[in-house]
Each structure stands twice: as C-alpha cells, then as structure tokens.
Amino acid sequence: MKRYAWLVPALYIVFVLLPIYWLLNMSFKTTNEILGSFTLWPQEFTLDNYRKIFTDPTWYRGYLNSISYVALNTVLSVTVALPAAYAFSRYRFLGDKHLFFWLLTNRMAPPAVFALPFFQLYSAIGLFDTRLAVALAHCLFNIPLAVWILEGFMSSVPKELDETAFVDGYPFWRFFVRIFIPTIAAGIGVAAFFCFMFSWVELLLAKTLTAVDAKPIAATMTRTASTSGYELGLLAAAGALTIVPGAFVIYFVRNYIAKGFALGRV
Amino acid sequence: MNTKTVNQKAWWLVAPVVVLVAFNAVIPLMTVVNYSVQETFGENVFFFEGVKWFEQILRSSRFHESLGRSLLFTAIVLAIEVPLGVAIALTMPRKGPWVSVCLVLMAMPLLIPWNVVGAMWNILALPDIGLLGHTLNAMGIDYNFTRQPLAAWATLVAMDVWHWTSLVVLLAYAGLSAIPDAYYQAAKIDGASRWAVFRYIQLPKMKRVLTIAILLRFMDSFMIYTEAIVVTGGGPGNSTTVLSIDLVKIALGQFDLGPAAAMSLIYFLIILLLSWIFYTVMTKDEQS
Numbered sequence: 380m381k382r383y384a385w386l387v388p389a390l391y392i393v394f395v396l397l398p399i400y401w402l403l404n405m406s407f408k409t410t411n412e413i414l415g416s417f418t419l420w421p422q423e424f425t426l427d428n429y430r431k432i433f434t435d436p437t438w439y440r441g442y443l444n445s446i447s448y449v450a451l452n453t454v455l456s457v458t459v460a461l462p463a464a465y466a467f468s469r470y471r472f473l474g475d476k477h478l479f480f481w482l483l484t485n486r487m488a489p490p491a492v493f494a495l496p497f498f499q500l501y502s503a504i505g506l507f508d509t510r511l512a513v514a515l516a517h518c519l520f521n522i523p524l525a526v527w528i529l530e531g532f533m534s535s536v537p538k539e540l541d542e543t544a545f546v547d548g549y550p551f552w553r554f555f556v557r558i559f560i561p562t563i564a565a566g567i568g569v570a571a572f573f574c575f576m577f578s579w580v581e582l583l584l585a586k587t588l589t590a591v592d593a594k595p596i597a598a599t600m601t602r603t604a605s606t607s608g609y610e611l612g613l614l615a616a617a618g619a620l621t622i623v624p625g626a627f628v629i630y631f632v633r634n635y636i637a638k639g640f641a642l643g644r645v
Numbered sequence: 646m647n648t649k650t651v652n653q654k655a656w657w658l659v660a661p662v663v664v665l666v667a668f669n670a671v672i673p674l675m676t677v678v679n680y681s682v683q684e685t686f687g688e689n690v691f692f693f694e695g696v697k698w699f700e701q702i703l704r705s706s707r708f709h710e711s712l713g714r715s716l717l718f719t720a721i722v723l724a725i726e727v728p729l730g731v732a733i734a735l736t737m738p739r740k741g742p743w744v745s746v747c748l749v750l751m752a753m754p755l756l757i758p759w760n761v762v763g764a765m766w767n768i769l770a771l772p773d774i775g776l777l778g779h780t781l782n783a784m785g786i787d788y789n790f791t792r793q794p795l796a797a798w799a800t801l802v803a804m805d806v807w808h809w810t811s812l813v814v815l816l817a818y819a820g821l822s823a824i825p826d827a828y829y830q831a832a833k834i835d836g837a838s839r840w841a842v843f844r845y846i847q848l849p850k851m852k853r854v855l856t857i858a859i860l861l862r863f864m865d866s867f868m869i870y871t872e873a874i875v876v877t878g879g880g881p882g883n884s885t886t887v888l889s890i891d892l893v894k895i896a897l898g899q900f901d902l903g904p905a906a907a908m909s910l911i912y913f914l915i916i917l918l919l920s921w922i923f924y925t926v927m928t929k930d931e932q933s
Contacts, residue, residue, distance in 0.1 A: 387736040391729075391810070392750050398769045398807065399753065401776045405768055417779050459661040466658035471649045478659065485670050487916045489868040489889055489909075495896055496673030519669040522662055580758045582871050597758040615768060618761040625756025626749075633745045 399622065405615035413611050428616035438617065441596035444510060445579070446624065448593070451514035453574040456521040457529075457567060464529035465555065469541065482523040490583040493519070498587050508590045516584050521574045528573060532566025533559075572632045579625060596621060680906035698907035708908065710883070711891040712915075718887060719866045722805045726862060727855070729806070730813025734821055735847070737814070748818075751811040763875025766804040770876070790877065794884035797877045801885060804872060809862060816858040820851035856927040860920060867916055888912055 405413060406428050407421040432438040466472070467479060497516055498507070506512040540562065544554040560567070586598040600617050683693055702708050737747055754762070772778040772789045781788040790796040824846065832842050870889040873879070879886035879894070886894070892912065896905030 384736040385738070388733050388738075388747055388751075391733050391814075392747065394807065395751060395754060395811070397776065398765045401769050402765050413774060417774050419776075455665075459665060462658040463662040466655035469649060470652040470655035472651065472653050472655040472659075475655075478663070482662070482666060484917060485666055487864050487920055488670070488674075488913055489892075489916065490870070493673045493677075494893070495902070495905075496676035497669075499676065500672055515665070516669060518665050522666050526662060576756055579756060582758055582760050597760050600760065600764065611768060614764055618757075618764050621758050621761050622753065622756070626753065629749050629752045629756060633749050 402615050402619050405611055406619045408612055410610065410612050428612045429620075431613060432616055432620065438596075438599060441594055441599040442620070444589075444593050445585075445595040445597070445621075448510040448513040448517070448585070448595070449575055449578045451510060452517045452521060452578045453571050455514060456518055456525045456574045457571050460522055460525035460529055460570065461560070461567075462555070464526050464533055465559070467526065467530045468533035469538070479526075482526055486520050486523045488519070490581070494583060494587045497584060501588050507588065508592050510593045512588045513585045513593065513595070514578075516588055517578045517581060520581075521577055524573055524577065525570045528570045529563070529566055532563045532569075536562055568632050572628060575628055576625070677906045677909050680902045681910055682903075684903055698903045699911070702904060702908050702911060707891070708911075711886055711888045714884075714886065715867055715888040718801070718805075718869065719863060721802055722809070722866045723859065723862055725802070725806050726810045726813050727859060730810050730858070731817050731851070731855070733810070733814045734817035735843070737818060739822070748815070751814055753811075754808050755811055759871035760875050762804065762808050763872040766800065766807075766872070767876050770800050792881055794881055797881060797885050800876060801873055804876065805866060805869070808872065809865070812861065813855075813858045816854040817851055820854035821847060824850045852927070856924070859927070860923055863923060864916060864920060867919075 404420060407424055407426070408418075409423055409425050409427070412418065412421065412423055467475065501507045501512045501516070506515070536559075540558070541554070544558055545551075549558070582595065582597045585595045589595065589598065596617065600614055681698055682695055684697075733751075738744055757765070767775075769775045769777045770790050772782055772791075778788055778790070787793075788796050790800045828846050829842070832846060837845075868889055869887060870893070873885060873887060874890055874893075877885045879890045888908075889912075892905060892908055895901050895908065
C-alpha cells in the first residue's frame, strides 16, 4: 500500500490543475470556436483575447488597481500588526485577552453584512472609489489575521533575547527594528503571504467601494459577463491573468510556508 | 503564560491596530444595529420599530430554509475537505524537490480571486462546452447545473473542495513537519502499527493546526457568497440560495434595509456562537 501512497497527492494535483487548464484552453480560443464545438485544445490558436486586455485601459487599469490596493493593504496590515503582536506575546495589560478575541471576531464577520454600511462610511469621509478605501477596508479581516500569525511566531522567540538587548542599553524601537524583526523574518513572510492572499481574492467589499477609478480587475470581469454578451474567451483570458500574481507570490514564499508554519504556532 | 510582565504601556503598541479595526468594525456594525430597529420609506425618514424585524425573520420560513442550506453546505464541505486534506498531507513527500512542487501547485486555487473561481467552474461545468459538463453528458449522465438542483449542489461542493482543500493540506502538512524524527523511531522500535502512529503521534500533533483549519473553513464556507453567485446565482429556483445570497437579495435587491440589517446581525451571531463552541470543544484538553 505504501508504494502507491504518492498517488493520492498526484491525483489531487491533477484535480487542482484541470479547471486551470480548461480556463487557459478557453482563453486561447476564438469566440466562434468556443461556441461552435467542444475541443480539448485550441484548434485556431489566438492571442486576441490577451491583446485586447493589454490594449484596453478599462482592463489593464483594473490590474493596476488591484495590485496597488493589495500591496498597500499588505504593508499597512503587517506594519501595524507587528507592534501589536509584540505586545500580545510579551506583556499582560488591562483587557488583553478580550481585545485579542474581539480582533478575531472581525475575521468572522461576513462581508455581505458590512457591504452597505461600508459604502456609506467611505462615501461620508470622501474616500469612495479610491484605492486607499479598499486597502483600509480589507484591514478589517487582515489585521486580526496578521496579529494572530505574528503573535504565534513571536511567542516562540525566547524572552532572553529582549532582556539581553535592554540590559545592553538598546532603546525599545531600535531593538525592535534592528534585532527583533530580523529574527522573525519567516513569520513576517507568512503573515504577508496571507494578507496578500485574502486581499487579492476578496471581491464583495472591493466592488462595493469602487465605481470607476479604482475598480479591481475581478469586478471588471463581472461587468463583461453581464453587459457585452458572454465573451467567454475574454473572460477566461482575464481570469488566467489574475492567477499570475498569486503564482509569483507562492513561488517566492514556498520555502517560508512549510518552515514558517512549523516554527510558528499557526 | 506566567512569564509575561504586566505593563499597561503595552496599550500604546496595540493602539494603531485598535483604531484601524474599530474604524472598520464598530462604525458599520453600529449602522447595521441602527437600521435593524427602524423602518424606512426612503428620503431618510426613519421610524423606530424595536425588535419587529428580528421577530419577523426568526419566524419566516424563507430564513429557516436559507439557514438550513448554509448549514448543510458547511457540513458537507467540512466532512469532505478535512479528511481529504489530512490524507493528502499524510501521503505527501516529506523532503526532496517534490515538496516545493506539491506545495506550489496545491496552493494555486487559494490565490485566485473568488469570482474567477466561480467563472472557472462555470466554464468547466457548462453542459455543452465545459470539460466536466460535456464529459458527464457524453458518459450518459444527465447533467445540467442550471436546471437540476442536485447538479447545482454537486457543482458547488466540488468547487469548494477544489478551492479550499489545499488550505487544510498546508496546515496539516505544517503540523506534521513539526514532529521530530525521534517519535517515529520510537514507534518503530515498539512495533507500532500505521494506525497507531497516526492515532497517537500524528493526530495529537496536528490538533492545533486542525483546529485553525476547521475554524477557518467553517467561517468561510458559512459565509460563501461570491463563488456561488457566479456559478448558480442561488438557483435553479432557490435551491442554492444560502444565507449570504439571500441577505444581499434583501438588502440590495429589494432595498429592505431593516429586515436585511436584522438578518445580518442574526447571521453574525450564529457564526460567533458556532465558532465559539467549536473553539471551546477543540481546545478543552489544553485548558484543563
């Protein structure tokens, strides 16, 4: 039985790749071929769908928007989560446990619940349809997650490190930036990965908070599907392109993920 | 735990997080609470209604049905994804170049925007030109997810399994790689069976990460919206209208703010309560 154990992950990977293959397959077909017949690979191979996306500003601006607010959100979430996670892992203070649980409850709030109030809130403060609005809104679920992950990593660093540094006369912030942050680099990688992931894939809030200028790529796709008929090839090409940034990020953090998870309490 | 020092100044370190999260959480939540007790006829005229909407929703059969669908969906996907994810993590290679290959390929679905996941499965499952739909029909199975409730359900479950099993795999794998080799050697000397190794070494070591995996999967599958709306739009009929789809229909489709807000709060409370129960049950041993 043991000899065939590799079949389980192998079959699963085939299952994972099948829909992705089908998406790519569709993206290289012409609309006629898609609607006309069932083919396992493109008979008339075309790059038209991709060409359209890279030349039409409503399409490529969507990519820039998505990437900007995701990057902004990741930096913001991890930056503010770092000191907070340090406080939770090192100190006891009034209401610390309640505060930690309250933070986590925000991870449980369904975005569908918040969609309308978010629209009103961000309209009221004049941030509606900006990248900053989406980046700030995604903090709702990404900051709690980043604090949760970083706290786990920080707690596995022995406290003697801090004490020695303070005895040596390091002021707090210098110790934190120069010594502590490099020590938990793997943890920061994992936290950033998760922030990137959840901000990149979320659509409901991103769509609610934007109209034209800051519209994410995924929302542009919804519009295509509904207004200009069913342009499956174009839709597939846009979808295939949204996989690219994620694939890059996974490739860069692949070693951190396995190691990082093992180190932290996550 | 006891080594932590009491330091009230630590609040300064937490303050930025509290401000940012509170801005996003408290203000919208209070807006929802505000709506949930009022009636509006447009033009910003509101009347206080007390708990009327709550009573109405808790009694309505429409709410019971969509709640039932949400619970059923969550139960099915948890029952498939958790055992499957653990099985894959157990059979994955421990070291060597294949580890990275497996991790990178498996993590792919996690980083695809949710509506793209929906669009992908829509394209895959189309009865005439989709790979899945075409193959099933060619094999003589009558399959059309836009008309048959059962087919729509099967498509949604398959999509969720495809989308999220990898998260369970990643977490379980991380838990497994934290087990020192000495444990396995000791088990070998004792002549422990494969099952015993799993039951008494691997499972206890994975407990913590599995708790996180189950909690995350529970919360997210109970809140599923984007993928489902792209694939089935809640149909055919109302057969796949889960809670969040129903909620958006009421809030944005019919613009019934009061009932929608009351339903949001009930929804949120259900998630909080169930998460809390899961969490307490699964961490009971650690507490005592």
